[in-house]
Each structure stands twice: as structure tokens, then as C-alpha cells.
Amino acid sequence: MFKTLVFEISGVCNARCPYCITGNRSGGTGQERFLDPARFEGALDRLLAQGLIGPKTVTHLYNWGEPFLHPDLPGILRILARRNLRFIISTNASRPMSFERESLPFLKHIFISAPGFSQASYDRIHGFQFGTVLENIEGLLASLRVSAFTGKREMLYHIYQFNLDEIALARRFCQDKHILFSPYAAYLNDYNQALSYLNGKMDYALLRRVSQELLLFYLDDLLAAQPSDYVCQQFSQLTLDENCQVLTCCVAPKNHPDYALGSVFDLSAEDIRTRKVSQGICKECLCAGVAWWTHNPHVPGIAQSRPSKLGRLVQTSRQLTLGGMLRKLAGKIK
Ligand code: SF4
Numbered sequence: 001m002f003k004t005l006v007f008e009i010s011g012v013c014n015a016r017c018p019y020c021i022t023g024n025r026s027g028g029t030g031q032e033r034f035l036d037p038a039r040f041e042g043a044l045d046r047l048l049a050q051g052l053i054g055p056k057t058v059t060h061l062y063n064w065g066e067p068f069l070h071p072d073l074p075g076i077l078r079i080l081a082r083r084n085l086r087f088i089i090s091t092n093a094s095r096p097m098s099f100e101r102e103s104l105p106f107l108k109h110i111f112i113s114a115p116g117f118s119q120a121s122y123d124r125i126h127g128f129q130f131g132t133v134l135e136n137i138e139g140l141l142a143s144l145r146v147s148a149f150t151g152k153r154e155m156l157y158h159i160y161q162f163n164l165d166e167i168a169l170a171r172r173f174c175q176d177k178h179i180l181f182s183p184y185a186a187y188l189n190d191y192n193q194a195l196s197y198l199n200g201k202m203d204y205a206l207l208r209r210v211s212q213e214l215l216l217f218y219l220d221d222l223l224a225a226q227p228s229d230y231v232c233q234q235f236s237q238l239t240l241d242e243n244c245q246v247l248t249c250c251v252a253p254k255n256h257p258d259y260a261l262g263s264v265f266d267l268s269a270e271d272i273r274t275r276k277v278s279q280g281i282c283k284e285c286l287c288a289g290v291a292w293w294t295h296n297p298h299v300p301g302i303a304q305s306r307p308s309k310l311g312r313l314v315q316t317s318r319q320l321t322l323g324g325m326l327r328k329l330a331g332k333i334k
């Protein structure tokens with residue numbers, strides 16, 4: 001039984017991340033593609049009947065798409081709730097977010113991905129209005145408070161060279177809002193880009209941009225540490241796309257011949273179990289180090305430190321109104 005089911009409900013993302021296959025629009029037609037709730041229900045029931053998923057399975061409602069773009073997310077969540085299946089969601093926080101009361105008990109974890117903590121950083125990667133993202137996070141937190149949500153809230157902060165100075169601000173924001181803060185070095189999550197970088201075949205213009213934006217100083221050491229008997233953790237998770245295709249994994253790109261094993265409605269449980277771990281792409285991926293890099297995100301020492309007193313002061317002065325500052329000072333005097 002797979003304990004992790006990755007099920008893409010939105011085959012599209014509105015962000016423009018240049019190192020993501022969805023964001024850079026290299027992985028498809030650019031058309032909006034959403035998982036049909038009836039097919040989602042059918043796929044879940046088939047996987048349950050086949051014994052491939054069960055009560056302990058947690059469904060991740062995203063791969064490289066934005067789940068809050070789905071036109072019937074509440075309907076998708078009701079389908080999970082009726083089967084007592086828990087779910088995890090990850091969002092870029094570009095859209096207002098809320099959950100129906102009946103679905104919340106099944107929400108285990110919500111991730112918010114952030115490419116920095118300023119408008120300048122959002123301009124470079126996601127392409128969203130930073131103020132709107134903050135408003136949406138505040139709105140989400142307010143709705144979770146009302147519903148006494150007990151699962152985890154976590155910000156995945158993608159570290160680039162240009163947002164190092166913003167780590168402390170983002171950390172402080174998360175501390176204030178009781179959000180777990182998880183910074184790590186952004187990597188090339190577009191398989192073809194990662195492969196071309198590792199094989200020394202990357203186009204010069206892209207290589208130039210990568211060298212100016214990503215932190216990569218650790219990469220040779222990381223690759224040297226890959227165990228010779230490394231087993232990719234994707235082998236133990238089940239991944240489906242918005243068309244109910246069972247995928248090799250969540251890394252293989254749509255334009256690769258080994259992208260999918262076939263439709264979940266055609267494949268037997270045995271087909272899925274055996275074919276998932278015998279795809280040609282895995283040899284190429286493991287030899288180059290793509291899987292190892294993808295599954296071992298680097299956390300630089302600077303990201304682990306607490307914000308300096310000056311950083312905290314700047315953050316506090318940015319966040320508080322004059323009245324709030326006076327109340328804070330009064331609290332200190334007491
Ligand atoms: S990295 Fe995430 S937010 Fe960025 S384009 Fe890809 S799916 Fe969207």
C-alpha cells in the first residue's frame with residue numbers, strides 16, 4: 001500500500017517560476033487542465049479496491065500545478081472526506097484560500113511556497129503582487145483560526161542569491177503567525193534543465209541566469225555523497241496527473257517517453273507496482289544525480305540563524321502601526 005498519493009488536480013499554475021516545468025511553460029500546451037471530480041472519485045475507488053491506497057494514505061493534491069485554481073476544489077475535498085482520507089495541499093498563495101468546515105479535519109498540512117519576501121523577489125520568480133500574497137496568507141490563517149485547525153502550516157522558502165537578505169524577515173513573519181519556517185536552496189525542478197546542467201549541456205543564456213540566481217556551491221559535494229545503492233524515494237509513492245495517468249514519478253517531464261505508465265483505469269495493481277520501478281528514465285536520472293539533488297534540498301548555514309536585532313527592529317517597524325508600537329512598548333514597561 002502506498003502511504004503517499006500525489007494526485008495533480010490542476011495541471012496548470014499561474015506562477016512564472018523559470019526553473020519549474022509548469023512555470024516556464026515547457027511542459028505542455030499551456031491550456032488549463034483540471035481534474036474532473038467524477039474521475040477523481042473513480043480513480044480513488046479503484047486504487048482503494050486494488051489495495052494500492054488505504055486509510056493511512058495521505059493524498060497530496062498537487063504536483064506542479066496550483067490546487068487553488070481548480071474550479072471545484074470544495075467538491076474534490078468532499079470526495080476525500082467521504083472516504084475518510086487525509087490530504088496535504090501546497091499553494092503559491094496567489095488566490096484567496098479557505099476550506100469548508102467538513103473538509104478541515106482531513107487537512108493534515110498546508111504548505112505555502114515563497115520565492116523570497118519582497119516585491120522584487122516575487123517579480124523575479126512567481127510574478128505575483130507580494131502584498132496580495134500576504135493578504136491571502138492572512139485570510140487563510142483567519143479562516144483556520146475560526147475553524148480551530150490543528151494541522152501544520154509551513155512556509156517553504158526557496159533561497160536564491162537575491163533573497164538571502166529577506167530570510168530573516170520571512171522567518172520573523174512566520175514566527176509571528178505561528179507558521180513553521182522551512183528555508184532551502186531553490187533547485188532546478190524542471191527535469192530537462194537539471195539534466196542539462198548536470199551533464200554540462202545547458203544552453204549558455206540559461207546557464208548564465210542560473211549562475212546569477214541559484215545557490216549551487218554545495219552541489220558537487222552533495223552529488224559525491226550519493227550512495228551507490230541509493231533507492232529513489234519516488235519508488236514508494238504513487239503519482240497521478242490531472243488526466244488520471246499513473247506517472248513514473250513527480251519528476252519525469254510530460255514530454256519524456258517514460259512520463260506515464262498508462263491510465264489508472266486500465267492498469268492492474270501488479271502493472272503499477274512493477275512498471276513504476278523499472279522505467280528507463282530512472283537509470284539516466286540516478287546516474288546524473290537528478291533524483292538525489294531533488295530529494296536532498298540544501299539548507300545553507302545562513303538560513304538556520306536567527307534574525308539579527310537590527311533585522312527584527314526593521315521588521316517590527318514595518319509591520320506595526322504607531323498604535324501597535326506604543327502598545328508593544330507599554331507591554332515591555334509593565
Ligand atoms: S514552482 Fe510551484 S509556484 Fe512555481 S510555477 Fe511551479 S508549481 Fe507554480
Ligand code: SF4
Pocket residue numbers: 232233234235248249250251252281282283285286290291
Ligand atoms: S529515479 Fe528519477 S525518474 Fe526515476 S522515479 Fe526517481 S526521480 Fe523519478
